[in-house]
Amino acid sequence: MDSKRRDFLKIAGLTAIAGIAAPSAFNSLLKGEAVASEHGEAAAAGAHGAAAPTGKRWGMVIDVKKFAENPGLAEKCVSTCHAIHNVPDFGNKKDEIKWIWVDSFKHVFPDDSSHYKQPEALDSLPILTLCNHCDNPPCVRACPTQATFKTKDGVIAMDYHRCIGCRFCMAACPYGARSFNWRDPRGKNANGQPFIKAENPKFPTRMRGVVEKCNFCVERLAIGQIPACVEVAAQTKALVFGDLNDPASEVSQVLKTTFTIQRKPSAGTHPSLFYII
Amino acid sequence: MYGKGRIIPALIIFLGLMTSPIWFKSGDASKMPKPEKPKDYTECVAPTAYMRTSHMVLLNQWRDDILRQDGARTGKTPNGTEYVRSLQNGCMKCHSDKKKFCDTCHNYTSVKPYCWDCHLQPKEAM
Numbered sequence: 181m182d183s184k185r186r187d188f189l190k191i192a193g194l195t196a197i198a199g200i201a202a203p204s205a206f207n208s209l210l211k212g213e214a215v216a217s218e219h220g221e222a223a224a225a226g227a228h229g230a231a232a233p234t235g236k237r238w239g240m241v242i243d244v245k246k247f248a249e250n251p252g253l254a255e256k257c258v259s260t261c262h263a264i265h266n267v268p269d270f271g272n273k274k275d276e277i278k279w280i281w282v283d284s285f286k287h288v289f290p291d292d293s294s295h296y297k298q299p300e301a302l303d304s305l306p307i308l309t310l311c312n313h314c315d316n317p318p319c320v321r322a323c324p325t326q327a328t329f330k331t332k333d334g335v336i337a338m339d340y341h342r343c344i345g346c347r348f349c350m351a352a353c354p355y356g357a358r359s360f361n362w363r364d365p366r367g368k369n370a371n372g373q374p375f376i377k378a379e380n381p382k383f384p385t386r387m388r389g390v391v392e393k394c395n396f397c398v399e400r401l402a403i404g405q406i407p408a409c410v411e412v413a414a415q416t417k418a419l420v421f422g423d424l425n426d427p428a429s430e431v432s433q434v435l436k437t438t439f440t441i442q443r444k445p446s447a448g449t450h451p452s453l454f455y456i457i
Numbered sequence: 458m459y460g461k462g463r464i465i466p467a468l469i470i471f472l473g474l475m476t477s478p479i480w481f482k483s484g485d486a487s488k489m490p491k492p493e494k495p496k497d498y499t500e501c502v503a504p505t506a507y508m509r510t511s512h513m514v515l516l517n518q519w520r521d522d523i524l525r526q527d528g529a530r531t532g533k534t535p536n537g538t539e540y541v542r543s544l545q546n547g548c549m550k551c552h553s554d555k556k557k558f559c560d561t562c563h564n565y566t567s568v569k570p571y572c573w574d575c576h577l578q579p580k581e582a583m
Contacts, residue, residue, distance in 0.1 A: 333527070341520065
């Protein structure tokens with residue numbers, strides 16, 4: 181009996197020591213691992229720095245001067261885009277759906293401080309604006325269903341099948357480039373006029389309760405055409421479209437030789453749209 | 458049996474009423490839907506049996522492949538005919554009458570796909 185109690189006490193003591201020591205030993209091991217991985221990350225970050233761009237990244241230069249010289253051109257770009265993409269016109273600002281639109285300088289560049297002394301001249305400029313197709317898109321991060329995503333060509337596209345209409349992306353977008361279908365786009369107004377004046381049979385409409393936005397005309401790019409707005413403005417060269425990653429492309433050449441600004445660069449979204457003011 | 462003069466007819470009426478949906482719809486189930494096939498085209502993008510059971514899977518695959526994987530927008534049938542991998546611009550090119558093709562089976566099986574909330578059906582069939 182005595183020897184048995186002795187054994188029992190020995191085992192109990194060992195178990196207690198093991199119980200106290202094991203977690204701390206485990207923790208110190210984990211910490212060691214964490215330190216090691218931190219080192220690894222730092223080394224990796226130091227190694228690549230700014231990663232060399234690979235593949236296509238579609239971008240656009242918007243020459244506001246040329247739009248000022250050609251009154252009505254910006255509106256024509258808007259109407260052409262909205263016609264081919266079956267964008268409804270609900271006839272009021274609250275429900276407005278816009279893929280591409282014309283706004284004033286102070287609305288498009290609210291944080292611009294470099295033109296402080298000449299606001300009147302700037303405010304009369306028709307500034308065409310659309311989705312920036314950011315390289316670091318906040319809307320894509322906000323979307324809980326991956327309905328919006330970045331394609332490998334840098335276009336921020338949407339799969340309307342997956343959109344649940346939560347509008348997180350609208351809150352996330354710093355540019356107001358996204359619109360929500362509060363009403364049925366296939367519906368009719370009080371006068372019996374359809375919201376979509378003439379449906380383009382080649383392109384779908386949207387349904388009530390989804391967000392929509394400019395898709396940089398992916399359906400046209402896929403068959404070798406340029407975006408519709410660029411095509412409308414082609415004669416005046418007010419819009420220059422191309423691959424930002426290709427140093428020989430027209431858009432790269434324009435960016436190399438001209439001073440351009442971007443919308444809200446401080447937001448860190450890296451827009452693919454550049455403005456010549 | 459006490460009061461069988463009323464109970465038995467009442468039972469018969471009750472049973473008749475309870476089973477009336479069966480009598481009312483009897484024979485309908487065997488009337489298989491006959492979707493109208495396009496006259497000018499003889500082959501589809503995949504074998505008929507697959508299309509019958511899995512056309513919706515194929516449509517989803519096309520969508521995800523084209524939108525997200527930068528997949529090809531056109532494909533070729535086994536006989537070499539090129540087609541557009543699209544419901545609105547591909548399928549409906551041959552199956553141009555939604556009412557006579559899509560709706561016959563969808564109504565029969567009481568399936569209500571939401572395709573046409575967004576996609577436009579060919580004008581002449583609307």
